[in-house]
Amino acid sequence: MEYYGWAGTILRVNLTTGKIMKQMLPKDLAVNFIGGRGFNSKLLYDEVAPDVDPLGPDNKLFFGVGPCAGTIVPSSGRWNATAKSPTTGAYGDGNCGGHWGAELKWAGYDVLILEGKAENPIYLWIDDEDVEIKKAEHLWGLDFWETSDVVKKELGNPEVEVAGIGPAGENLVLTACIMCSYTRAAGKCGMGAVMGSKNIKAIAVRGTKGVRVAKPDELVKVVERGVETLKSVDRWWFENFSKYGTPVFSMMYGHLGALPSYNWREGWFEEYKQLSGEVLLRKYVKKKRSCSGCIFHCSGFYIVDEGIYAGTIGEGIEYEATCGFGSKLGNADLASTCAAKTLCDKYGIDLINCTDTLGWAMECYEEGILTKEDTDGLEMSWGNHESIIEAIRRMAYKEGKFGELLALGSHKAAKKIGKGSERYSITIKGQQMGLVEPRAMWAWGLGFGTSTKGGHHMTAEPNVETFATPEEMERLLGITPKACDRFGWEGKGQLVAWSENMRTVHDSLEMCKYFFRSSPRLYMEFPPNVLTALTGIQWTYEIVLKCGERIYNFEKAFNVKAGLSRKDDYLPERFYKEPYTVGPYKGWVLPKDKYEKMLDEYYEARGWDKKTSFPTREKLERLGLKYIADEIEKVNRPDKVEKGGMAGG
Amino acid sequence: MVKVPAPIEELIKQEGLEGLIGETHRLTLESLMSGKKTPSEVFEEIKGKYYISTEHQVIRALDQLAKIHCVKEVGRKRTEVFTSPIESVYKITDLGKKLLQSLARK
Numbered sequence: 001m002e003y004y005g006w007a008g009t010i011l012r013v014n015l016t017t018g019k020i021m022k023q024m025l026p027k028d029l030a031v032n033f034i035g036g037r038g039f040n041s042k043l044l045y046d047e048v049a050p051d052v053d054p055l056g057p058d059n060k061l062f063f064g065v066g067p068c069a070g071t072i073v074p075s076s077g078r079w080n081a082t083a084k085s086p087t088t089g090a091y092g093d094g095n096c097g098g099h100w101g102a103e104l105k106w107a108g109y110d111v112l113i114l115e116g117k118a119e120n121p122i123y124l125w126i127d128d129e130d131v132e133i134k135k136a137e138h139l140w141g142l143d144f145w146e147t148s149d150v151v152k153k154e155l156g157n158p159e160v161e162v163a164g165i166g167p168a169g170e171n172l173v174l175t176a177c178i179m180c181s182y183t184r185a186a187g188k189c190g191m192g193a194v195m196g197s198k199n200i201k202a203i204a205v206r207g208t209k210g211v212r213v214a215k216p217d218e219l220v221k222v223v224e225r226g227v228e229t230l231k232s233v234d235r236w237w238f239e240n241f242s243k244y245g246t247p248v249f250s251m252m253y254g255h256l257g258a259l260p261s262y263n264w265r266e267g268w269f270e271e272y273k274q275l276s277g278e279v280l281l282r283k284y285v286k287k288k289r290s291c292s293g294c295i296f297h298c299s300g301f302y303i304v305d306e307g308i309y310a311g312t313i314g315e316g317i318e319y320e321a322t323c324g325f326g327s328k329l330g331n332a333d334l335a336s337t338c339a340a341k342t343l344c345d346k347y348g349i350d351l352i353n354c355t356d357t358l359g360w361a362m363e364c365y366e367e368g369i370l371t372k373e374d375t376d377g378l379e380m381s382w383g384n385h386e387s388i389i390e391a392i393r394r395m396a397y398k399e400g401k402f403g404e405l406l407a408l409g410s411h412k413a414a415k416k417i418g419k420g421s422e423r424y425s426i427t428i429k430g431q432q433m434g435l436v437e438p439r440a441m442w443a444w445g446l447g448f449g450t451s452t453k454g455g456h457h458m459t460a461e462p463n464v465e466t467f468a469t470p471e472e473m474e475r476l477l478g479i480t481p482k483a484c485d486r487f488g489w490e491g492k493g494q495l496v497a498w499s500e501n502m503r504t505v506h507d508s509l510e511m512c513k514y515f516f517r518s519s520p521r522l523y524m525e526f527p528p529n530v531l532t533a534l535t536g537i538q539w540t541y542e543i544v545l546k547c548g549e550r551i552y553n554f555e556k557a558f559n560v561k562a563g564l565s566r567k568d569d570y571l572p573e574r575f576y577k578e579p580y581t582v583g584p585y586k587g588w589v590l591p592k593d594k595y596e597k598m599l600d601e602y603y604e605a606r607g608w609d610k611k612t613s614f615p616t617r618e619k620l621e622r623l624g625l626k627y628i629a630d631e632i633e634k635v636n637r638p639d640k641v642e643k644g645g646m647a648g649g
Numbered sequence: 650m651v652k653v654p655a656p657i658e659e660l661i662k663q664e665g666l667e668g669l670i671g672e673t674h675r676l677t678l679e680s681l682m683s684g685k686k687t688p689s690e691v692f693e694e695i696k697g698k699y700y701i702s703t704e705h706q707v708i709r710a711l712d713q714l715a716k717i718h719c720v721k722e723v724g725r726k727r728t729e730v731f732t733s734p735i736e737s738v739y740k741i742t743d744l745g746k747k748l749l750q751s752l753a754r755k
Contacts, residue, residue, distance in 0.1 A: 232716065236708045255730065256703060278734055466703040469710050471671040485700040518705070521665065 004214035005067035005534035006030050011109045011131065013124060015198050016057060016116030020131050025110050031537065032624070034544075035066035037093060038508035038551040039111050040082035044091070045554045045628075047113075050562035054086035054190070055172060055197040057117035063104070063163075063203070066510030067534050069292075070105040070211045072223055075512035077102040077292025081178050085189040087353070087409060088429045088454045090559040092194075094177055094186030094350075095458065095507055096163075097291035101180075103161040106207025118199040123164070125155065126205045136201040140170060143346035144179045151204050164202030165192045166348030168396040172196050173407040175353040175395065175432075179345060183299075183315040184291065187350035188431065189453055190409075214536025222529045226522065227295060233519045237467075238296075241514060244277025245288075245298035246319035249435070251276045253323075256466075256486075257585030258440035260433075261327040262382060263359030264426045264574060267437035268583025269327035275334055280317060284338055289315060294512065302338050308386075309335040314342035323435055324355030329362060330382030340388055347396035352457075353409055356432030358391055360410035363424040369417070376400040426572050429454030429564065438575045439588045441466060441486045446496045446598045449569045452555035458513060462499040465492075467518030476520040489594040493601025501548035508551060550623045553615050556608075557628045565638040566613040569599060612637050653751045657744060660717040670717075672699045673710045675752035678719065678745055687726055687736035711739055719745030 001008070003025065012021040033042050040062040052058040061083045068076035079101030085092020104112065107128050114124075121136040139147050144166040152160050161181060168176035169192035176192025177185045186192075213219055231238050240248050253259040254272030261269040273279070285300035304312040312335070321341035325331060344351050358380075364370040365380035372379070376394075378387045394403030405413045410432060414425035426433055428448055434457020438445025447460030464473065470481030473491070477498060483491025502523050506513050509527060516523050528539040559568075576592040603610045607619030614637065620629040653661065653670070661667055676695040680686060688711055692704040701707065714720040724738040741749070 233712070235712050236705075251734075273729070276734075467705045467709060469669070469671075469673045469706050469713075470700045471669045471673060472709075475668045481700050483700075484702065484706060486702040488700065518709070 010111045012113045014115045015118040034508035036064040036510035037080040040064040041554045054084045061114040063112040065101045070102040074295045075515040078510040081186040081191045083194045087190040090562040091555045092189030094191040096186035098181030098184035099292045100161040102292040103205040123202040169196035174409040177350040215533045219533035226526045237517045247277035249319040258437040263363040271332035275326045309339040312339045336385035353432040357410040376402045460499040492598040494605045497605040504548040664716045678749040681741040685740045
């Protein structure tokens with residue numbers, strides 16, 4: 001079959017045998033699953049048993065790019081790494097920007113599958129059609145920046161793009177991620193540990209083939225129209241995000257009482273303005289940069305040139321760093337958050353899972369559950385940024401008993417030490433959460449709970465809750481305008497189900513979600529129009545949305561088979577029971593009875609069984625997934641067995 | 650559907666905002682009747698009404714109203730109360746007053 005948009009080839013590498021295979025991309029995979037995350041989710045479900053050891057050779061690691069990658073479509077150079085997650089014991093993925101995705105596409109591949117486990121450390125070199133497994137003993141132990149430099153040098157081409165792991169991935173640290181383009185991370189779900197478990201340090205790619213587009217002139221028009229819509233309908237977002245990048249959220253969430261602080265105990269941080277995008281821009285950001293083909297240039301290249309962190313350089317300083325290492329750890333020292341971000345990039349550690357784990361340790365320290373003896377002498381008090389920096393290093397290298405503990409991530413670490421520390425592990429399905437307070441934005445709370453990846457902020461990312469007008473909510477999306485009230489439960493189930501489906505589409509196109517921040521019109525018009533121009537196949541909003549729903553049901557079905565059910569879709573008790581104690585929003589909680597109502601409405605909107613959360617046969621058959629319905633029927637329903645659930649981290 | 654004056658109706662159509670101008674916009678315009686304001690100042694006056702719970706919803710409404718010439722950006726002001734430290738300042742136009750009358754009649 002002749003493909004437009006898609007490259008048309010799956011590259012499969014068995015690391016145990018060294019066998020390299022190229023397979024034609026099946027047409028039904030392309031048209032029903034779009035690309036990137038969609039391809040990976042389908043392949044994971046079909047090829048990986050839900051009971052495999054996530055860090056064993058039977059797990060597979062899928063790298064997928066989208067049909068837009070490497071074209072003029074803005075913000076389209078992202079890629080997905082997918083596997084069974086060692087963090088959650090269920091579906092896992094990390095989504096990443098940078099330039100590596102476009103390069104893989106130009107080399108002629110939609111998906112790269114890594115199977116088995118190499119006997120000794122290796123790296124993969126993809127040079128268009130030529131694919132080679134190369135020795136990497138000399139790279140093992142290097143940080144990710146050093147690895148990238150050495151690989152580019154030995155391949156003799158600075159334009160080679162490198163994805164890979166740092167020491168954290170090598171050491172199977174559960175907060176490890178896969179990095180690319182030096183500073184971009186496929187974070188969450190422990191994908192770096194999966195890569196490390198396969199003894200593969202890096203994947204170097206150089207592609208020169210370009211991408212075939214079915215209707216080039218139409219694509220130019222669609223892109224121009226989309227960018228124009230973004231700049232006019234979403235003007236505020238375009239201007240501010242381009243200027244500040246994600247650190248724009250520090251002020252936004254700080255102002256709204258939605259800024260996770262002191263390990264999620266509070267949603268208010270007195271010094272939040274010190275962590276703002278404006279301060280960052282004024283003091284440390286020297287230049288703006290972007291991922292492949294992006295129009296925002298949200299990424300800040302930073303240099304700290306004063307104080308104890310002088311000499312720190314890095315790129316892509318995000319809200320997750322400034323507030324993750326900032327308010328979440330009671331720290332108002334912005335320079336230290338830059339230093340911590342740079343360390344995480346070099347070690348290959350996911351910022352969010354790292355900061356939640358450190359937050360857990362700090363609260364345990366405050367409560368006397370962890371002592372200086374447990375921390376190998378580190379003073380883990382709130383705001384102690386020197387301890388934060390040192391703890392990151394120990395986590396990456398599993399150094400000492402404290403480093404070993406942190407390397408488990410907060411969920412497993414709390415399980416290990418007990419003593420009531422579980423209360424301070426703010427995780428869902430074993431996964432640490434992104435940086436938005438559920439008590440201040442209820443749709444976000446529900447989205448954290450229902451995410452197939454555990455507490456993941458980008459799975460639903462229901463910005464429409466607070467950005468769209470009630471009129472847009474009702475007339476464009478058909479959802480009650482009540483869903484615009486961030487403290488109301490009505491409409492939230494429908495909104496989160498819709499957001500998850502659309503975000504799945506964005507991840508499958510492998511476009512940046514920030515292109516689609518808040519304008520429902522852009523959500524509805526851009527994906528089908530761009531797919532039609534790229535592939536030459538007619539797509540509509542309804543078809544695209546159904547693809548998103550289908551992909552999401554695959555992920556859910558994988559989780560059902562891994563033992564997850566409704567009980568795994570709840571937030572940590574803190575959000576229901578512990579009101580904020582400080583700031584102008586003192587007293588806020590997300591009442592559990594309201595959460596239950598949102599969850600019921602969500603399952604109803606999805607066509608899933610309310611008791612178990614399992615997708616119903618009727619729903620699956622409507623999505624063309626009869627074989628999944630047959631398989632799910634064989635799973636023990638938690639409401640019919642004495643003891644349900646085997647996974648969940 | 651709200652019956653609005655012909656020139657505004659034409660602008661609404663032209664900007665693809667059919668069916669999307671309603672109570673949020675009425676509340677926003679009504680607030681601007683008492684003077685020039687930033688989105689956060691408008692929000693302070695109308696929060697809690699018609700499910701409006703963040704400044705962003707007001708910003709969206711103001712952007713839409715600006716496109717159909719019912720409000721006009723007349724300057725910028727450093728407020729430091731919101732996401733970006735500097736906010737736009739808006740005033741209602743004559744066309745905006747006509748739209749407000751139509752929306753209020755509904």
